[in-house]
Amino acid sequence: MSCIRKFMLCKEHELRVEVEFKDNVTVKLTGGTAEIFGTEIAVDQQLLTFSGTKFAIFTWQGAELELSGSSFNAYIADETPMVNYINTHSILHSRRVAAQEAEVSGQGPITMVVGPTDSGKSSLCKLLVNYAVRQGQKPLLVDLDLGQGMITLPGTVGATAVQRPIDPVQESLLLEAPLIYFFGQTSPKENPELYRHYVEHMAEILRRRNANYAVGRAAGLVINSMGWVDGLGYELLLHSARALRATVLIVLEDRLHSELEKEFSGTDVEVLKMPKSGGVVMRTVDFRKMTRSSKISEYFYGVDGKLNITTWVKKFSEVSVYKIGCGPRAPSSALPLGAKPTANPLRVAPVEWTRELQNSVLAITYAISPDDLLTSNVAGFIWVTEVDVQRGQVTYQAPCQGELPTTIFLAGDLKFYE
Numbered sequence: 001m002s003c004i005r006k007f008m009l010c011k012e013h014e015l016r017v018e019v020e021f022k023d024n025v026t027v028k029l030t031g032g033t034a035e036i037f038g039t040e041i042a043v044d045q046q047l048l049t050f051s052g053t054k055f056a057i058f059t060w061q062g063a064e065l066e067l068s069g070s071s072f073n074a075y076i077a078d079e080t081p082m083v084n085y086i087n088t089h090s091i092l093h094s095r096r097v098a099a100q101e102a103e104v105s106g107q108g109p110i111t112m113v114v115g116p117t118d119s120g121k122s123s124l125c126k127l128l129v130n131y132a133v134r135q136g137q138k139p140l141l142v143d144l145d146l147g148q149g150m151i152t153l154p155g156t157v158g159a160t161a162v163q164r165p166i167d168p169v170q171e172s173l174l175l176e177a178p179l180i181y182f183f184g185q186t187s188p189k190e191n192p193e194l195y196r197h198y199v200e201h202m203a204e205i206l207r208r209r210n211a212n213y214a215v216g217r218a219a220g221l222v223i224n225s226m227g228w229v230d231g232l233g234y235e236l237l238l239h240s241a242r243a244l245r246a247t248v249l250i251v252l253e254d255r256l257h258s259e260l261e262k263e264f265s266g267t268d269v270e271v272l273k274m275p276k277s278g279g280v281v282m283r284t285v286d287f288r289k290m291t292r293s294s295k296i297s298e299y300f301y302g303v304d305g306k307l308n309i310t311t312w313v314k315k316f317s318e319v320s321v322y323k324i325g326c327g328p329r330a331p332s333s334a335l336p337l338g339a340k341p342t343a344n345p346l347r348v349a350p351v352e353w354t355r356e357l358q359n360s361v362l363a364i365t366y367a368i369s370p371d372d373l374l375t376s377n378v379a380g381f382i383w384v385t386e387v388d389v390q391r392g393q394v395t396y397q398a399p400c401q402g403e404l405p406t407t408i409f410l411a412g413d414l415k416f417y418e
C-alpha cells in the first residue's frame with residue numbers, strides 16, 4: 001500500500017532516502033529549494049520516481065517535500081559536508097575563470113576524487129560537475145571506476161563533456177558523443193595493463209581535444225576514480241592521476257590522504273582532505289550486482305522500460321567477436337635463456353561463437369580491423385540472447401534499429417540476464 005510522507009527541511013539539512021529495487025518512491029518538492037547531488041529540482045512540477053537507490057535531497061534555504069511510495073526509508077540529517085563541498089567548488093570555479101581569462105587560455109583544474117569503495121566519490125563528482133554546469137562551465141567528467149559505470153555501462157572507462165545538470169533519476173549519463181573504452185570486467189585486477197593502456201590512451205585523446213579547444217581546457221576535468229586503493233589498486237590510482245595529469249586530488253579518507261600527501265609532496269599536485277558524508281551507505285555485493293544489472297537494463301530498455309530494442313539474427317560468418325588479453329607475448333625462442341613467455345595483456349584474439357557467449361553484453365566499436373579494438377571508441381552495446389551452434393547463427397538485441405557501424409564486436413565478462 002502506498003503512503004505519502006511530508007518532510008520540512010531547515011536550511012542546510014538533507015533528507016536521506018533508501019529504496020529497494022522491488023519498490024519505488026516518488027519525490028515532489030512542494031516548497032522552498034532543493035537539489036539532489038547538485039541537480040536542482042523544480043517546485044511543484046517534476047515528480048521524480050526512484051527505485052533501487054540511495055540518495056540525499058539537500059536544501060540550502062529550506063524545503064518542503066512530499067514522498068510517496070509503498071516502502072522506503074527516509075530521515076533528515078542536520079550534519080552534512082556540503083559547506084566544505086561548495087567551498088571546494090568555489091575554489092575550482094575561480095581557477096576555471098582564471099584559466100579562461102589568462103592571455104593564453106590556460107588549463108583549468110584537473111580534479112580527481114579518490115577514496116575507498118562507498119566513500120561517496122561518484123556523488124561528489126556529480127555535485128562538482130553539476131555546480132560547474134550551473135555556473136555556465138562544461139567540464140569533462142571522466143569515469144575510471146569499472147564497477148558501477150557513471151557514464152554508461154559497468155566495465156567501461158570513459159569521458160564526456162557535461163552540458164547540463166545530471167539527471168538525478170537516470171543511473172547513467174548517456175550523453176552525446178562520450179569517449180568510452182570497453183574493459184569488459186568490473187575490476188582491473190585480471191588485466192591491469194589493459195586498464196593502464198585505456199587510461200593512457202584516453203588521457204592522450206583528451207589532451208589533444210583540449211589543445212585546440214580553449215573553453216574545454218579552462219573548464220578542466222572532474223575524475224571519478226575506482227574504490228580499490230590498496231596494493232595494485234593504489235598503483236593504478238597513482239598511474240591514472242599521473243596519466244591524466246591531475247592537479248587536485250580530493251581524498252575522502254584519512255589514511256589515503258596521508259599516503260597521497262607524501263607521494264605528491266614537492267610536486268604541483270594539491271592533495272585535499274574532504275569529509276565523507278554520513279549519508280553514504282555501504283552497498284552489499286548483491287545490491288551492487290543489481291545496480292549493474294539495472295544500468296544494463298536501462299541502457300537497452302530506457303529508464304521507464306519503454307524503449308524498443310531490435311532483434312537481429314546473423315550468421316556466424318557475418319559478425320565476429322574478439323577479446324583482449326590472454327595470448328602469448330612472445331615465443332620462447334625469442335626470449336633470453338630460461339625466461340618464460342608470459343601472457344600478452346594487449347593481445348587481440350578472436351573468440352569462437354559458442355553458447356558461452358550467450359547473455360553476454362558486447363561492445364560495438366568503430367574498429368575497422370581487429371587491431372583497432374585497442375584504441376577504438378565504443379559506439380554502443382549489443383546483448384547476445386542466443387547462440388545457435390547447430391545453425392551457425394547468433395541472435396542479439398540492439399537499442400537502435402539501423403545496421404551497426406561495424407561487424408566486429410568486443411567481448412569481456414559482462415553478462416545480462418533479464
Ligand SMILES: Nc1ncnc2c1ncn2[C@@H]1O[C@H](COP(=O)(O)OP(=O)(O)OP(=O)(O)O)[C@@H](O)[C@H]1O
Pocket residue numbers: 016017053054055056115116117118119120121122123124145147148226227277278279280281283
Ligand atoms: N548524503 C547521502 N545520503 C544518502 N545516500 C548517499 C549520500 N551520498 C551518497 N549516497 C549514496 O551512497 C552510495 C555510495 O555513494 P557513491 O556511489 O558516491 O560512493 P563511491 O565511493 O563512488 O562508491 P564506489 O567506489 O562503489 O563507486 C550511493 O548509492 C549514493 O547514492
